[in-house]
Amino acid sequence: MDAVEPDASGPQAMHEKLFKIAKRIVRDGKFLFALGGEHSITSALVRAAMTKHRKLSVLQIDAHCDLRNQYEGSPYSHACVMRRVHDLGASIVPVGIRNVSAEEHRFMKKIKLEPITAVQCFSDDDWIDRVLNRLGDDVYITIDIDGFDPACAPGTGTPEPGGLDWYQVTGLLRLVAAEKNVVAADIVEVTPVPGQVVTEFLAARLVYKLMCYVQMRE
Ligand SMILES: [Mn+2]
Numbered sequence: 001m002d003a004v005e006p007d008a009s010g011p012q013a014m015h016e017k018l019f020k021i022a023k024r025i026v027r028d029g030k031f032l033f034a035l036g037g038e039h040s041i042t043s044a045l046v047r048a049a050m051t052k053h054r055k056l057s058v059l060q061i062d063a064h065c066d067l068r069n070q071y072e073g074s075p076y077s078h079a080c081v082m083r084r085v086h087d088l089g090a091s092i093v094p095v096g097i098r099n100v101s102a103e104e105h106r107f108m109k110k111i112k113l114e115p116i117t118a119v120q121c122f123s124d125d126d127w128i129d130r131v132l133n134r135l136g137d138d139v140y141i142t143i144d145i146d147g148f149d150p151a152c153a154p155g156t157g158t159p160e161p162g163g164l165d166w167y168q169v170t171g172l173l174r175l176v177a178a179e180k181n182v183v184a185a186d187i188v189e190v191t192p193v194p195g196q197v198v199t200e201f202l203a204a205r206l207v208y209k210l211m212c213y214v215q216m217r218e
Helices: 011-027 041-050 078-087 102-110 118-123 127-134 166-179 198-217
Strands: 032-035 056-061 091-097 138-144 181-188
Touching: 011 032, 011 041, 032 041, 032 198, 041 056, 041 078, 041 138, 041 181, 056 078, 056 166, 078 091, 091 118, 091 127, 127 166, 138 166, 166 198, 181 198
Parallel strands: 032 181, 056 091, 056 138, 138 181
Antiparallel strands: none
């Protein structure tokens, strides 16, 4: 479908607008696949997916936890999106994490959430099994493009060194799609670099791959 026009009256209005549109797609039995834009769209989309799938796990591929309660005065910031997802009652499995604030560290301790860090994705042979074990049956996948190493995806707002590569991410997605019921997905935080299309190409290929992996199960 066409791009959703921004609602300039504020982030809450935009959240509600996205929720309503996404809910219709879920209600019609279609696969909800959204392209950002920034990561803050995810909580509206997860909320829409949860109108049909009440017990939802969210696989988050990201450099950052995005678990702050507020950022720059807003609870709707991209830095807070997974906190909002947690508030909705979904379980979260963060993968590729390599930047955690003190507030996020305390919060994760409190709710007993241990992210699968980028370092673990390189050093632990069983990291994909651990992801699979933690996910429930119905899964929403959110991919912040900064989960990839900036060498693979330089076009993003907050690049962090030491990220995942193409085969790690697609290998993970393939197994998740084979073993779980993937109900919706998004790819966010692509910020084109003028004169250089590496990130957009990677994101486009990733959409195609993920759609294929989901189709293969059906
Ligand atoms: Mn993010």
